Amino acid sequence: DTAVSQTPKYLVTQMGNDKSIKCEQNLGHDTMYWYKQDSKKFLKIMFSYNNKELIINETVPNRFSPKSPDKAHLNLHINSLELGDSAVYFCASSPSGAGPGYTFGSGTRLTVV
């Protein structure tokens, strides 16, 4: 049973398109996150939701919109994709706040051409 699962694993799309990445966790955690990992492997937080409420919203373009229909799901929708959006996007969850540590999904490699 996968604890944090995100789909798709790979996403190749053209500039200007709109795409979504889905994430689900079956750990009963209250908090979910989206992180972006760049080509230098640096992980930067984008969003965090606690029990469906947005609690962290870093400096991310408005083209990125998270949506949490319930506390087990956190999806990421990206409008008008740009070349610079190419990266690996990770979903993660934690029991309540990130102090104890995260459980990460296996990532979605987004390539914008």
Add this chain to the structure above:
Amino acid sequence: TQLLEQSPQFLSIQEGENLTVYCNSSSVFSSLQWYRQEPGEGPVLLVTVVTGGEVKKLKRLTFQFGDARKDSSLHITAAQPGDTGLYLCAGARGGYQKVTFGTGTKLQVIP
């Protein structure tokens, strides 16, 4: 501005050697986590340390949190090829314990 600097950035060693990875910051953290990430996968949590001066051991891995809770180290004894990967430290602080990741250390253990 990187809040958490890791050193070294890259490390290539022979099987059986010992190594230490450092994670340094000018900020105080309420807890510090270490992760290992393998290619094509997400980071996997190895340990969380919360008390200044705390030492935790996980088989051949020893983790230490600095007394002032600003830095941490990871020591691996008798490295194995299975230890190969990207090691990331991450510090938590503030409301909802916002986590900032370090710059990463890429370790290669040669058989």
